[in-house]
Amino acid sequence: MEPVRLPSRYATPLVGRLFARRDPGVRHEADADEPPSGPDGRLIAGLVSFRGGNPTCGYAELQCIAEEFVALGTGADALAAADRAAVATVLAQPLASMGELDTTDVQAVRMGPQDYARQLRSAVPGADRRLSEAAAEYHDSLLVAVCLHILSLLIDRSPALAERLPERSHRIRQLVDLGDAAAVRHEARRQQWSSPADDAFEERYLRTIVEQHNKVTIYGIDLPNPNTPDNWPLDASYLSLGAEFGSAREDGEATETCPVMPADRALGDQERVLLRGAAGSGKTTLVQWLALSTARDQLPAELEGLRGRIPFVLPVRRFARQGFPSPEDFLSAVQHPLAAEAPDGWVARTLAAERGLLLVDGIDEVAEHQRAEVRDRLRRLLRIYSGNACMVTSRPPAVDAEWLADEGFLELTLAPMSRDQIAAFITAWHAACRTDEGLDHSRLDDYKDRLLQSIPLYRELRGLATNPLMCGLICALNRDRSGSLPKGRRELYDAAMEMLLQRRDPERRVLYADDVRLQRAPRERLLRKLAYRMLVEEHSLLDRESALGEIGRHLPAIPAVSEQGTPETLYDHLLLRTGVLREQADGSVEFVHRTVQDYLAAKEAVERGTFELLLEHAHEPEWEEVIRMAVAHARPDECAVLLEGLIAPGSRGLRRNRRRLLAAACLEHVTELDPTTHARIRRETKNMVRPASVAAARGLGWVGPIVLEMLPDPARVSDEEAYRLAVTATRINDDAAVHYLARLRDRTSLRLRAELARGWHNFDTEWYAEQILRHLDPEGLYIPVTDRMELATLDRLGGPECVQVAGGFTPEELLDGLDRERLKHLWLAYDLRVGMEWLSAFPRLSTLRVTPRLPRVRGVPEAVRILSS
Structure with a gap:
């Protein structure tokens, strides 16, 4: 037995x-x-x-x-x-x-x-x-x-x-x-799994998933008519983003770069994925798209393995305090509207039948000291209910690539939006605006064209527009200001608060929605109190009772607010009229995006002067954005206190390194700083920018342009270290990075040359091509193309013999953009979703390399050899 x-x-x-x-x-x-x-x-x-x-x-x-x-x-x-x-x-x-x-x-x-x-x-x-x-x-x-x-x-x-x-x-x-x-x-x-009660509930549940997740709200949207929708259907406005799998191997010159592929196809060949991406990079939107497509049974061929699965969307912020839920608590933990109606044991039976798709969104939303427990409970769940697909999302600093590696999770990092994706996003955003009842529809094309021209010209805008959150905010502010845009990150959020807290209702002529009459300053003060409370408690949700208590506690100190009504009245006003808060089914409240909470909490921390609290948590990844924004808000003497505290002795190991690199990263937000402190930070961090691994090299990118001033002389390092330095520099969106990379262009290492070629989509295309690509030894080197501007630039490079297709193109675009007489080797690293018969137009083409994670290619001419790369 x-x-x-x-x-x-x-x-x-x-x-x-x-x-x-x-x-x-x-x-x-x-x-x-x-x-x-x-x-x-x-x-x-x-x-x-x-x-x-x-x-x-x-x-x-x-x-x-x-x-x-x-x-x-x-x-x-x-x-x-x-x-x-x-x-x-x-x-x-x-x-x-x-x-x-x-x-x-x-x-x-x-x-x-x-x-x-x-x-x-x-x-x-x-x-x-x-x-x-x-x-x-x-x-x-x-x-x-x-x-x-x-x-x-x-x-x-x-x-x-x-x-x-x-x-x-x-x-x-x-x-x-x-x-x-x-x-x-x-x-x-x-047991008999397919009971009538289970089948009936499953059908209702999937309909609810579609209703819940078939919408996307772009933070910062400001449309002039009060009847304007707050969101649009996800399936009509979804933008497929790119992503990179893992990091390159470090076992010799044969190492290849990790091609960018469509992120929404990531689970096609992988049952378990750890998706990492910066704030606003589109992680939650991808989770929504997967849930929606699975619930509707409208999956692309690459995701055939998800067909028939039941999606469970598990935002970590919903259960951060209680810990990772057991299957019987999945629905109640995320406050699903059908939680009370689910047949007993339905989720467990679904997982036991290996039909689940677990979408665990936002590991960074739980405090660092609790993440190990969340991981252990998730690990145990997946061991008990093996065979279920799972994707976990997180901001990059919160967990490392090995966080779930022992459970078979493959790391996937969302790539910044390419120029084509930025243009597509801006175009779709302005097209969606035509569904409102605004009075400026005749000027939308002008707004769009002006923005499309401005972003490539201004480095600050170009760097900020590479993720959906900030790109949406830029679009909203561009429309709001008739084409006049702030350039820096803090300035963008300042403008957004002005728009949402001061001008939004009057300009939409929403003047009597309630009896509360508040200007931006008192509104923002109350919001800052809530954000700061969440920061101190290290949670992204605040129950209604606590929110009311926090407002009531501060009312006597804000005269402009105390006469406007009760805490309940003011809470409802903030919830309904500011556009930056949203309430959950159980009455708890959260900010529409974590970066908004960080911005407001940082401003409150600076005003209270609680620098010791900030410094106490400076080594924790979830406090990083708060501290950077606090430096941006601080006056010169306060800024010095924060930065000197970051590099003060006392911390050791990883904590020490995090604090010092954060100090370096904060320098880009400083408006005025004592030169002695500035020099000390550079001196303290100079020797920290010699990454010993590819993962460490990639991680240095978040520090920003200041790193370029600290990197060693590329002429005095080995090819191995030069490669890692290139990995760092290609991820820093600053013109100075191109000057540094140009000093590596004459090296013969194939791996280094491949990294230099991969990096050109992060910079001005033509300038990078002239400064870097034109000088690289072409022997065995595939030049990746991710957008149409790069494709057009290839001809000016003389038509390389080896090309990697790393973006979405039509066969016609590739036939026009690639040199038909010179092309010998083509690497397909992006699913074009078409047959390969068009390759017969390249008479010298001898090799087609195909990334293994892509579907099987068909229609390849017999004379072309197919290799798996």
């Missing part, structure tokens, strides 16, 4: 009734300070609930517990009813012997479940003599399963025990997970 399994969600509280003093299944920190009573641990006989001066469990209840164990065990239904009752009677006896033996918890854990069960059974010899052969075999296996959960509970209740026997403790926990997985499979075989 198969080993008997006990699902831990039921077994743990049941085992807890066998022991005194602690709540079942709860790990208590106080136990960490409680040493074992002897050199070899604590006597289990002194821990059980059915002995001692005040026993809470008698033999009669022990018998009941044994009966529940029998009912829970897998395979019990194969036994006759009389045999099940007999097994329960016998099982109660070895359990009772725990109170008689002199075995300690340390000894029991060392034994393991098999040997500990054997010891308990030997304490009551002959107890099973009246059992049938099948019942006796079942009893022995069930006792082992019970002992496994007993040992697991002892470990959970005593961290000292886990520290003393780490390998045994890990193995026991692993056995519990394996047992849960086996129990799930057993239940899947036993």
Whole structure:
């Protein structure tokens, strides 16, 4: 027979009734300070609930517990009813012997479940003599399963025990997970999964997913008519973004660059993906698109593996305080409108049938000290319910690429929008504006054209427009200001607050929506209080009661507000009229985007002068944006306090490095700073910019242009280090980066040349081509093209023999843009979704390299050799 399994969600509280003093299944920190009573641990006989001066469990209840164990065990239904009752009677006896033996918890854990069960059974010899052969075999296996959960509970209740026997403790926990997985499979075989109730609910659930996620709201949108929609259908406005898989191998000159591919196809060849991207880069929109497309069963061919799956969208901010939910709590944790109507166990049955698509959005939304627990619970869930697809999203600093690597997760990083994508976004944004009832439709084309011309000309705008959030904000402000745009990040958010908190309602002629009359300053002050409270509590959600209390606490100090109404009235006003808050189904409130919260919290922190709080958390990735914006808001002396605090001695290791690099990154936001402090920061960080790995080199990009002043002389480094320096410099959107990279262009290393070629889409195309690409040794080098401007520039480079298609093109565009007489080798790194018959127009083409993650190509001319790259 198969080993008997006990699902831990039921077994743990049941085992807890066998022991005194602690709540079942709860790990208590106080136990960490409680040493074992002897050199070899604590006597289990002194821990059980059915002995001692005040026993809470008698033999009669022990018998009941044994009966529940029998009912829970897998395979019990194969036994006759009389045999099940007999097994329960016998099982109660070895359990009772725990109170008689002199075995300690340390000894029991060392034994393991098999040997500990054997010891308990030997304490009551002959107890099973009246059992049938099948019942006796079942009893022995069930006792082992019970002992496994007993040992697991002892470990959970005593961290000292886990520290003393780490390998045994890990193995026991692993056995519990394996047992849960086996129990799930057993239940899947036993039950009829497609019940009418499940089918009916599933249909309703998928309809709700479509209703919830078929919309996209671009932060900062400001349309002049009060009837203007706040969002548009996602399927009409969705923009497919690019992404890079992992990092390049470091095992020699044969290393290839990681091509950019459509991010929304990322799960086509991967069951588990860790998607990383900066704030506003489109992570949540991609989550929505996957949920929507799966729920509608309208998936592209590349995502055929997701067909028939049930999407579960799990925004981490919804359950950050409570921890990662178990399957039965998935819907209630995210406040799904059908949570109360789901058939009992529906989510678990769906996952057990390996039909789930878990979309865990925003790991960075939980405090750093809680992320390990979230990871552990997610890891355990995926081990128990293997076969379900999963994508986890996060900002890059929050977790590293290896965070879930041991669970088979492949890292995918959202790439900045290309010029073609920026142009497509701007065009779609202005087209969507034509659906409102505004009075400036005749000028929308002018706004669009002016913006399309401005972004390539101004470095600040070009750098900011490379993610959907900031690009949408730029579009809104461009329309709002009739083409006059601020250039810097802080200036953009200042302008957005002015637009939303001061001008939006009057210019839309929404003057009497409520009785509250507030200007921008008092509105912003109240919003800042809420944002700062969330910052201090390290949560992105605030329950209604706490929000009302925070507003009420500050009302007496803001005269312009205190006379306007009650905290409830003002809270409703902020929620409905500012456009930067949104309320959840349970009444809790959050900001429309984390960057808005960071901006307002930083401004409040500077006004309160709580620099010690900021510096205390400076090493934590989720505080990075707050500190950078605080430096931008601070006056010169305050700015010096913050920056000097970042580089002050005291921190070590990773914390020290993070603080110093953050100080360097903050310099781009400084308007005035003592030259001595500026020089000290550069001196303190100069030796930190010699990355020892590709991952570290890529990570330096977030520091910004200041890094370029600290990088070593490229003439004095090896090819290996030169490659890593190029990885850093190609990710810094600044003209000075091109000057630095030009000093690497004469090297012969193929890997280095490939990185230099890959980087040209981050800079002005023609200038980069003249300064870098034209000078690279063409031997074996594929030049990547990601947009039409790059394609047009290839001809001026003389038509390279090796080209990598790393963007979306039509065959006609490639036929016009590629040199038909010179092209010999083509690398397809982007799914063009067409046959390859058009390649016959290139008479010298001998090789077609295809990235393995793309679908199988068809129609390739016979003379062309196909390679997998």
